[in-house]
Amino acid sequence: MSVPDPLRTVVAVAVYWTAIALGGSVLLPDPTSPLVALPVIGGGAVVAHAARTDRLVPLGYAVGTMWLAVLALTVGTGVVDVVGTPDGEIAPLADYPVPAALGTVGLFGVLLVAYAAFVRRSAERDASESE
Template sequence: MPLPDSLRTVVAVAVYWTAIALGGSVLLPDPTSPLVAVPILGGGAVVAHAARTDRLVPLGYAVGTMWLAVLALSIGTGVVDVVAPPAGEIAPLADYPGIAAVGTVGLIAVLVAAYGAFVRRSAERDAGEPA
């Protein structure tokens, strides 16, 4: 028995918003930091736009792109820690408040830019198809 479209949309919105909130706040050292509003509200705005304009597929690609940026940050930090360690150990990125703030805002910027690019690509593809 297929799911109704409204239930599918609600589930997709919940999954995407959770993925954005978790991925966008990965660099925050304190989960009660005021910066947690950036991924929650920014992600909510992007998800709401995607749900209203029926662009959940491009949103999925954008969320995947944001998680690729999280992966790149993780790998990059690990490589720097192994290849070029300073006198001591490199502290996690989240221990530096400036990096945590820039990284959190940067991850949401990656999400918004990727969402815009995937929506534009989808619109161009739809415009090229005969009706």
């Protein structure tokens, strides 16, 4: 049994938008912060663009890249916590407003740059296949 393409697109859009909203706002200490609009609304715009231009596969790679950046921030913060402070008692990164804001903007920037790179790579591959 195959799934119709419109249903696949709707599911992919919902999954990618949720992944962007959650990953982009992971550093925010307050989920009601106005800065949460960046990953939610910005992520919605990126997902809408990808769905409209049939670029959901490059978007999937970009979302994965953003989540790798989330993992790198998490591991990096843990290493600083263990190695950088002898007592191992630094507050979570989200407790500081400036790093949390910069991290949120940075994660969204990672998403945009990765999406643009994967779209360009896909377009170049499509152009070389049509020659």
